[in-house]
Each structure stands twice: as C-alpha cells, then as structure tokens.
C-alpha cells in the first residue's frame with residue numbers, strides 16, 4: 583500500500599509526465615498508473631514525506647523537503663478543505679470526494695504557486711474542464 587502526503591492526492595491526478603528528475607518521473611509513472619487504474623487501491627495518508635518524495639531530488643530527509651514551507655502549506659490546505667486525516671483511504675473514493683467539493687478558486691488557492699500547476703494537467707484533470 584502506497585503512502586501519500588495530503589497534497590499528493592491532487593498531484594497524482596494532475597501529473598502528466600513532467601517531474602524533477604528521471605528517477606522521480608519513473609516512480610511517479612509507476613505510482614500514478616497503479617492508483618489511477620486500480621479502482622480499489624488503498625493508500626495511507628501520512629503528514630510527512632511519502633512514497634513520491636522517496637525518489638525526489640528535493641527530499642533532504644524525513645519530513646524535510648527543499649521547499650518545505652511551500653509543500654507543507656499545500657498539505658495544510660488540503661487537510662483543512664477536505665478534512666483529511668492520517669489514516670488509510672480508498673484512493674478513488676477520497677479523490678472523488680475531493681472532486682465533488684473542489685472549485686476553481688479552491689484549486690487556485692492551494693496550487694497557484696506550484697511550478698507544475700501551469701504545465702501539468704491539474705486544472706483539466708481535477709476540475710474536469
């Protein structure tokens with residue numbers, strides 16, 4: 583079962599093949615394709631670095647990212663908007679719940695200062711527009 587930090591619930595949906603390094607992209611491809619294609623996949627939400635961070639050149643240590651201030655703010659916003667807890671979820675179910683509540687303004691509030699937001703398919707895949 584994959585471990586994901588809260589904001590990666592959105593990244594695994596918006597991801598469209600771009601990333602920080604070859605290893606990162608390989609890992610992202612494996613995890614996103616598994617999660618998107620297995621309707622009953624379970625994930626564990628953790629409030630720390632996760633299985634995507636594991637192959638990221640920005641990971642400095644446990645719960646420590648080069649962009650810690652920024653990524654922790656994404657996590658906090660997801661936690662508050664969608665009442666996310668540190669526990670096991672059905673990935674597709676929690677993503678569907680988020681999709682039913684998210685609006686363009688909320689997505690903008692969470693993600694607008696992320697470098698991938700203008701490049702990846704976040705708006706298209708998450709807002710389904």
Ligand code: SF4
Nearest residue numbers: 635638640641647653
């Ligand atoms: S940038 Fe930071 S939060 Fe994002 S995957 Fe890399 S280590 Fe994790």
